[in-house]
Amino acid sequence: MTAIARTFFHVPVFGWLLKDAVHGAVDAKYYFFGNLVAVLAVLVYMVGYPLLIVLALTMAAAVLSMILILTATDLIDQRTRRTKAHATRTAALARRA
Structure with a gap:
């Protein structure tokens, strides 16, 4: 594993989700994608x-x-x-x- 990936894994919330998507259960990748879509939707609602x-x-x-x-x-x-x-x-x- 590269140092860049390890650095992203140490970011508090995003890193935990990313680590679970990479090393976790099979369906964790889909939950990670769903979380990204939800965050994008909230940001579009807030920023426009x-x-x-x-x-x-x-x-x-x-x-x-x-x-x-x-x-x-x-x-x-x-x-x-x-x-x-x-x-x-x-x-x-x-x-x-």
């Missing part, structure tokens, strides 16, 4: 519609960042393969000459 807009914009930025990270990782991986292939091809051409 702007909360949903802020959450949607935040999630859009997070998803776009994840897409960028995933595609950039593939690009970096291809560059290292190309560099190795170029180095071996250059070495082979140098041996012929």
Whole structure:
């Protein structure tokens, strides 16, 4: 288990719910999701519609960042393969000459 997960487990109420969802009974995951939906509903009731807009914009930025990270990782991986292939091809051409 990573240090980040252990840190989240130590948060008083949220950590207890999260720990139970991860290590608890099989149906604890569904109760955790239900609790999150209930908390979101209460927050929307208290704060209003702007909360949903802020959450949607935040999630859009997070998803776009994840897409960028995933595609950039593939690009970096291809560059290292190309560099190795170029180095071996250059070495082979140098041996012929």
